[in-house]
Amino acid sequence: MTSPKSGIKVVIVGAGFGGLTAAIECHRQGHDVSIYENFPELKTLGDIISFGANGGRIYTRWADGEIARRLRALSIDLSEYGFRIHKYDTGEVVYHQRNPPQNPEAPIFNGHRGELHEVVFNYARDELGIPVHLGQWVEEYFETEGGAGIVLKDGEKVYADIVIGADGVRSKARELVLGYVDKPKSSGYAVWRAWFPNTDMILDPLTKEFCENGDTFNGWIGPDVHFLFSTIKGGKDCCWVLTHRDEHDIDESWSFPGKVEDVFKVLEGWDPVCKAIVEKTPALVDWKLVYRDPLPTWVSKHARILLLGDAAHPFLPTSAQGATQAMEDGVTIAVCLKRAGKDNVPGAVRAHQDIRYERVKLVQKSGEHNRDRWHKTDWAKVSEDPKSIGFPREEWIHLFDAEKHAEEVFDDALKRATESDTASPGWIVVAQRV
Numbered sequence: 001m002t003s004p005k006s007g008i009k010v011v012i013v014g015a016g017f018g019g020l021t022a023a024i025e026c027h028r029q030g031h032d033v034s035i036y037e038n039f040p041e042l043k044t045l046g047d048i049i050s051f052g053a054n055g056g057r058i059y060t061r062w063a064d065g066e067i068a069r070r071l072r073a074l075s076i077d078l079s080e081y082g083f084r085i086h087k088y089d090t091g092e093v094v095y096h097q098r099n100p101p102q103n104p105e106a107p108i109f110n111g112h113r114g115e116l117h118e119v120v121f122n123y124a125r126d127e128l129g130i131p132v133h134l135g136q137w138v139e140e141y142f143e144t145e146g147g148a149g150i151v152l153k154d155g156e157k158v159y160a161d162i163v164i165g166a167d168g169v170r171s172k173a174r175e176l177v178l179g180y181v182d183k184p185k186s187s188g189y190a191v192w193r194a195w196f197p198n199t200d201m202i203l204d205p206l207t208k209e210f211c212e213n214g215d216t217f218n219g220w221i222g223p224d225v226h227f228l229f230s231t232i233k234g235g236k237d238c239c240w241v242l243t244h245r246d247e248h249d250i251d252e253s254w255s256f257p258g259k260v261e262d263v264f265k266v267l268e269g270w271d272p273v274c275k276a277i278v279e280k281t282p283a284l285v286d287w288k289l290v291y292r293d294p295l296p297t298w299v300s301k302h303a304r305i306l307l308l309g310d311a312a313h314p315f316l317p318t319s320a321q322g323a324t325q326a327m328e329d330g331v332t333i334a335v336c337l338k339r340a341g342k343d344n345v346p347g348a349v350r351a352h353q354d355i356r357y358e359r360v361k362l363v364q365k366s367g368e369h370n371r372d373r374w375h376k377t378d379w380a381k382v383s384e385d386p387k388s389i390g391f392p393r394e395e396w397i398h399l400f401d402a403e404k405h406a407e408e409v410f411d412d413a414l415k416r417a418t419e420s421d422t423a424s425p426g427w428i429v430v431a432q433r434v
């Protein structure tokens, strides 16, 4: 159901999951929204991506559940297999974590990033008719007290009531909001990642079991390393990610190529099944996990530009929440704009930050905690309490309903944001408070 028109013009930069969700939710809440995106055409890029139940809840509200049904058809189904966690050297399964039954109102989705992205992108552009301007690199952002806008490569200016910078980890909008370039630091870890067909896997007796009986998910946990392997689409596609120590400080890119020989070095002394999987990988990506301290603010001086998704808060993969938190952002700003109205867009933007900031910071921390728990496993403790090595599914993260929450707390958040805004100029106050 779509709300009455608000008359608020929203420009979104970036058509990742963050930008698309913000656009779809702004459309649902009655705002007039358009997207500007650098890529000239849609390509199925990336590999495995996760959406927690708190993201699934957002998807199920679109097109009477039809979008969730489309995503389900592309996503891994672990209702039978669950998640099997192995000790890295012996290969023994130390814990078999069963999947809870899917909640139809808040299902979990794990699948190929490019395939899932295409479903959401097509829904926004082709079914909702949201204008998505592709091949448009945004050069500059600007704002006044009365509005904001962007400057495109050819010099064209686009004006709006609010600009949402959903422009990813290398955000340009972030420079304007912070007033300086925020350089990422090395996190001390990197991830090799691969997605490939099962062609060679089914020919090897060591690996064919993963491709013959439906979808599977296995993890091998070792000192400062974890290797996660899944098969999907009934075992036809294979995907692995291996997180390991790495101090190199390179750009946050998805397409940097990696070498299997380097992976083999890390896997020395490991269960031979791991090497048998990796050696069948035609190509892999080497993704350096950079770290950013939480930004002091996501809101520009006049509160007409808002950072959203990875531009505001990149996540470690061990939180499995990066894309979902970007979605929650999109839901929240759309509700705040509806509640504050066209005359108080800055209030909406500041209330959004008030509502989101602490939750995002805590979820970000959960990624570090999960990684450290696995990388420093106490195996004696695991034999006494196998559950202790399971992947946590915290209720405060997964049972969250971002839309309901924003509706409930909006008035208080607006009051707090307005009070701190009158005390001294906007963004400095926000920076001190958080």
Ligand SMILES: Cc1cc2nc3c(=O)[nH]c(=O)nc-3n(C[C@H](O)[C@H](O)[C@H](O)COP(=O)(O)OP(=O)(O)OC[C@H]3O[C@@H](n4cnc5c(N)ncnc54)[C@H](O)[C@@H]3O)c2cc1C
Pocket (backbone or CB within 6 Å): 013, 014, 015, 016, 017, 018, 019, 020, 036, 037, 038, 039, 045, 046, 047, 048, 049, 050, 113, 136, 137, 138, 139, 166, 167, 168, 169, 170, 171, 172, 254, 308, 309, 310, 311, 317, 322, 323, 326
């Ligand atoms: C190509 C790609 C592949 C990825 N693969 C995976 C994966 O396999 N697994 C995983 O967990 N996560 C992956 N991610 C990251 C994941 O999608 C995000 O962490 C998460 O979904 C949050 O998304 P976001 O919308 O905030 O940012 P992003 O998904 O990074 O989207 C940002 C968008 O902004 C656009 N943009 C940036 N600057 C400008 C500009 N100046 N002008 C116009 N447009 C601009 C970019 O082209 C991009 O489409 C990938 C991201 C990208 C871009």
